[in-house]
Amino acid sequence: MDSVDVDLGDLVPHPRFGAFPHLPGGTPTTLAVRQQYAYRMQIVFPETKTAADPEKHNYSVIPRAYYVDVLKQCRDCNRRFIFFAREQRHWYEELKFVIDADCVHCPECRKSTRKLRRRFARYSETINAPDLDDDSLATLLSDAVFLWNHGLLNDEQKLRRLHNLGIKRVPDHPVVKTITRLLD
DSSP states (O other), X not given: OEEXXXXXXXXXXXXXXXXXXXXXXXXXXXXXXXXXXXXXXXXXXXXXXXXXXXXXXXXXSOOOSEEEEEEEEOTTTOOEEEEOHHHHHXXXXXXXXXXXOOOOSOHHHHHHHHHHHHHHHXXXXXTTOSOOOXXXXXXXXXXXXXXXXXXXXXXXXXXXXXXXXXXXXXXXXXXXXXXXXXXX
C-alpha cells in the first residue's frame, strides 16, 4: 500500500454523513488500496472499514468483504466528495444496486438530478390534463420555467401557449411574470 497526501478541504458535504471520513479517532491515513478489487487504485480511508454482508449483494463476479470511505470526483461539477462506507452498504445491501455500480456524482448533483426528474415527471403528467385548477396550472407553469431554464423544455411555442393560458387564468401569479421575462 502506498501512502498518499490528500487535501480534504472543499469537499461536497453529504446531507446525512457530512463532508469528512468518519474515523474512530485520530487523523486519516489515506491509502491507495490495491488489495480489494473494488477499491483498486482509489484513494480510500481504511480506518473507516465497515464489514459487508456478501449474502445481500447483487454481484456478478466478486462480492465485497468490506466497505471503506472513498474519495471521489464528481463527473458533472468536478468537485470532490466522499462516498461513505455506510452509504455503500445502503446502496449495495438495501437498495440492491449491482456491486459494480459506482458513485460518480456528488450528493448535490444527485439531488439536482432527482429534482429535475421529479419536475419533468410532474410536468409530463399535467401538460395534457384536460381540466386543471388554478393551483395546478401555476405548478405546471412553474415546472415549465424550471425545465426551460435547465434546457429540457426548448419548444418556445409551447412555452408561449402556456404563458397565454397563464395570463388568461392566473394573471397575477408571479410565475406568469417570470415567463414574460423569459420570452422577452
